[in-house]
Amino acid sequence: xxxxxxxxxxxxxxxxxxxxxxxLNAKVDIKKGDVKWVxxxxxxxxxxxxxxxxxxxLPEVREITKQVAAAHQKFTLDIETVGSFGGRSAKVVWxxxxxxxxxxxxxxxxxxxxxxxxxxxxxxxxxSAHLTLCRVKNFKAGFKLADACVFFKDYKLSSISADAxxxxxxxxxxxxxxxxxxxxxxxx
Numbered sequence: 001x002x003x004x005x006x007x008x009x010x011x012x013x014x015x016x017x018x019x020x021x022x023x024l025n026a027k028v029d030i031k032k033g034d035v036k037w038v039x040x041x042x043x044x045x046x047x048x049x050x051x052x053x054x055x056x057x058l059p060e061v062r063e064i065t066k067q068v069a070a071a072h073q074k075f076t077l078d079i080e081t082v083g084s085f086g087g088r089s090a091k092v093v094w095x096x097x098x099x100x101x102x103x104x105x106x107x108x109x110x111x112x113x114x115x116x117x118x119x120x121x122x123x124x125x126x127x128s129a130h131l132t133l134c135r136v137k138n139f140k141a142g143f144k145l146a147d148a149c150v151f152f153k154d155y156k157l158s159s160i161s162a163d164a165x166x167x168x169x170x171x172x173x174x175x176x177x178x179x180x181x182x183x184x185x186x187x188x
Contacts, residue, residue: 089142
């Protein structure tokens with residue numbers, strides 16, 4: 001099973017994300033199929049992607065996640081700043097973390113370290129706190145979206161309450177991913 005650990009967002013944030021997606025789409029002239037917008041109901045803040053996981057390892061993942069959650073206080077995380085990954089031609093467009101990012105980084109680092117100690121793979125790249133708005137399939141559309149991000153660099157969406165860690169199973173289908181909640185653990 002494909003497994004990841006995340007912080008969920010609320011309906012208010014989902015509505016704000018849908019709004020910024022509409023604004024970005026209206027700002028750039030892109031063809032249908034050039035971009036795959038992420039459905040707001042499928043957006044979450046991934047802290048650790050474990051990938052394909054033997055189901056027998058799930059109890060260990062649950063226990064580590066529970067212990068890490070208990071060791072961290074709840075906090076508020078501002079979501080702001082539209083940006084992109086991929087250089088001059090965006091491959092992914094996202095909104096990032098503002099105030100509260102230090103607490104988020106400490107939580108993610110602890111989670112990654114504890115899972116690494118239990119022989120789960122460590123992250124290869126530095127953690128970047130973001131919510132994915134879309135994935136770009138055409139490099140020309142990527143240029144347009146990267147340019148449009150400049151107009152939204154100071155954009156403030158809303159805040160979320162980081163109050164629990166969620167373990168999800170991700171099933172990839174032609175219609176898009178299906179996420180199934182496997183466990184959740186409240187922060188202290």
